[in-house]
Amino acid sequence: MxxxxxxxxxxxxxxxxxxxxxxxxxxxxxxxxxxxxxxxxLGLSVETRQTDSExxxxxxxxxxxxxxxxxxxxPAAFTHYSYALRDAAAMLTKGGLRLIEVxxxxxxxxxxxxxxxxxxxxxxxxIAGFGVNSYVLALRQLAS
Ligand code: DQA
Numbered sequence: 402m403x404x405x406x407x408x409x410x411x412x413x414x415x416x417x418x419x420x421x422x423x424x425x426x427x428x429x430x431x432x433x434x435x436x437x438x439x440x441x442x443l444g445l446s447v448e449t450r451q452t453d454s455e456x457x458x459x460x461x462x463x464x465x466x467x468x469x470x471x472x473x474x475x476p477a478a479f480t481h482y483s484y485a486l487r488d489a490a491a492m493l494t495k496g497g498l499r500l501i502e503v504x505x506x507x508x509x510x511x512x513x514x515x516x517x518x519x520x521x522x523x524x525x526x527x528i529a530g531f532g533v534n535s536y537v538l539a540l541r542q543l544a545s
Contacts, residue, residue, distance in 0.1 A: 403446065405445050405448075407449040407450070410451075410455075413477050459485055462489035462490060465493060471501075483519060487523055499543060500525055501526050501528060502529075505533065526542065
């Protein structure tokens with residue numbers, strides 16, 4: 402069975418209670434369950450992780466490179482300024498692995514600082530604005 406890592410950056414562990422008008426009322430635990438069941442349906446082995454630490458997120462991307470694992474990444478606020486995360490993401494896609502950048506909200510419809518993603522330029526593709534369904538769509542793409 403093909404493996405996929407779903408990685409989530411800072412504050413996404415608070416999903417459900419954090420600005421539900423923007424991010425929805427599905428909790429992080431519910432998201433993990435949804436991705437597990439979507440993976441089972443698609444024949445993917447899905448592991449979902451969240452961290453508030455940039456270093457930990459980069460370490461997980463290095464691990465994905467070493468293991469040859471495709472990644473769904475919601476970099477959260479790191480999206481907008483972390484060149485270190487971008488460089489780690491580039492190792493995946495330049496090495497022939499796929500990395501799909503996802504967002505619950507549509508950052509382009511929000512504050513100006515969210516309009517820039519330093520990750521998109523090295524991602525395989527970007528899915529944004531569909532709530533937790535952004536992740537489901539990314540898994541479907543990786544399964545296809
Ligand atoms: C986000 C959008 C980012 O701008 C924000 O910092 C997040 C979540 C999203 O999923 O919509 O934390 O990545």
